Every structure is written in structure tokens, then in C-alpha cells.
Amino acid sequence: MEISSGKPLTIPDKPTFDKYLNKFPPNISELTFSNLFIWKDYYGYSFLEWENHLIIYSINFFKSWGKSITGKEDSIFFLPPIGPTPEKIILKLFKELDNLEIHRVPEMVMKKLHTEKEFERLNLYIYEDRDNWDYVYEIENMVNLPGNKYRQKRRWLNKFLELYNYDFHVISGDLIKKTLELQLEWCDVTECQGNEDLMEEQKAIET
Template sequence: MEISSGKPLELSDKPIFDKYLNKFPPNISELTFSNLFIWKNYYDFLFLEWENHIIIYAINFFKNWGKSIAGNNDSIFFLPPIGLTPEKIILKLFKELENLEIHRVPEMVMKKLHTEKEFERLNLRVYEDRDNWDYVYEIKNMVNLPGNRYRQKRRWLNKFLELYNYDFHVISGDLIKKTLELQLEWCDVTECQGN
């Protein structure tokens, strides 16, 4: 894989991602296009198609922001490949490249990796990254925000209610069209295509 052939993530790349994500829905929130797009400037994501997978990586993430688990800030930050056999692509990446870390690998992919003979031969280490696990809240807790655990969320909600005159609308029917128009208008104003 030629790491220098990656390109920055742009809104116009969504159809490429849709092609893969529709066939291989992500198990983690980080691999949705909207999430990747929102975080693209922070991570400085690059991507490329390689062996029928999308490869997403950030060359300077550890130098600029993150903390390398291996302690090597020259490592390249990768997300799990998107495609039919991400475990096989992960092994190929480790064979072809030096100084890389693959973060947020779903448990299902990890289980498949452990069955690969090459996994042991490469002597790869796996670390749990609890700070980046996806989380799920119980609906009743989000409705009521009970106890000390949700005190800060209650404060944020109360501050919002105090400061803003808001309306709540379910997005359906005609509002879908208006929402898309607003998104395009916002994109024109903020020049999001070139940003």
C-alpha cells in the first residue's frame, strides 16, 4: 500500500463511503461518514481504497494531538478497514508498514484476527481503550437525568432552556426538504467544500 496516495476526506467522497458502509455497516460510531467528516480536521484524516476496502488514517495525529499507545508519536493512526475482511487487511498493513497503530477495532474483528495464524507470527499486541468505547444510555435516564451522575447534563439543559427560545419539530415530510436546503445553504456560506 502506498501511504502517500491517500486523499483528504471531502463531502464529495460520501458516495464512495456509502458504497462500502451500505454493504458493511459499521459496528462503531467512529466509522459512520458523518462522524468521520465531523472529525476530519481534528484528525487530518486521509483515505484510500485498497484491496476492496477503505483505509482511513492520520499521519500526524499522534504528533499533533493524540497519545500513541505504543509510546511512538511517529506512528500512523489507523481506523479499522471497511470491507469484507478487515482482519486480513489489518495483518497486511502490519506486514507492509512500520510504525502504525489501529484504533477502535470492533470486538468481532478482533475475534477474527485472533484466529489468523499471521496474528501470532507478527507478535501484535492488543490494548483496550476504555476511554473510546461507544456507550448507550437508558432512555429513562436521558428523560429524567437523575442523581449526581447526570448533574452536569442537567445544568447544560437548564442553561439551554434559560438562554434560548427554541422549537422542537420532528423532521419528516416537507421538513426533510427544508433541512437539506438549509444544509446546502450553510455549506455555501461556510464554504464547507473547500474547508
């Protein structure tokens, strides 16, 4: 695989991403075109199609933002391949490239990796990445906020209901301007200008 043949994400690339994401829905919340696109500059994402899979990666991820598991800043950061057999593509990537790490790999793919003979031959290791687990909650708990575990959240909710009159709207094109204005107001209140992560988040929203 020629890693140099990848290209940065652009809006016209959305149909390509949709083709893979619709056919092979990911288990990871990060793997949506919208999320990848708005953070493309921050993380330096590029992509290419290889052996019927969508490959998303960043050459400079560890040099700028992330922490490499191996401690090598020149390692290439990969998200899990999207396609029919990601476990086989992962093994091929490790055979073809030096200094790479594949992050956010779903448990199902990891289990399949363990069944592949090449996994042991390549001397690969799998690490638990607790800091990047998705938040998964039971719907009933989010609706009812039961017990002591959600006591503080119930207080916040009740305080909000006491203080504010509110309407619920699905965000549409007509509301985008007001939504951006609210984000800018929030940014001023929280003084996000002094926080690099919040400023990058602001740029991502404006994208």
C-alpha cells in the same frame, strides 16, 4: 500498499464512503462520512481503497493530537478497515507497514483477530482504550431517567421545563443559518476562543 496513494476527504468522495458504510455498517459512531469530513483537517485524515476495503488513516495524528500507545510519534494512525474481512486486512497492514497503530477496533473484529494464525506470529498486542469507548445507553433509561443515578439530570430537565417555552424541530436546510447563529452565541458565552479544542470544534461545525 502504497500509503502515499491516499487522498484527503472531499465532498465528492461521499458516494465511495457510502458504498462501504452501507454494506458494512460500523459499530463505531466516529465512522460516518459527516464526522470524518468535518474533522479531516484537524486530524489529517486520508483514505484509499485497498483489497476491497476502505482504509482511513492519518500520518500526522500522533505528532499533532493523539497519544501513541507505543510512544512513537511517527506511527501512522489507522481506523479499522471497512469491508468484508477487516481482521485479515489489519494483519496485512502490519506485515506491509512499519510503525502503525489501529485504533477504535470493534470487539467483534478483535475476537476474529485472535483466531488468525498470523496474529501471534506478528507479535501483536491489543489494548483497551477506555477513553474512546462509545456512550451506549438503554432507551428506557434515557426516556425515564430513573433512580438516583439520573437524579441530577432530572433536576436539569425539570429546571429547563420550568424556565423555557420550547419547540422541537428536525434540522432542515431552512434552520441551518439559525443553528450556526446559536453555535456562535454559545461559543461567545463559553469563551471558546481561548480553548483550542472548542475552536477546532467550531471550525468543524462551520465545515
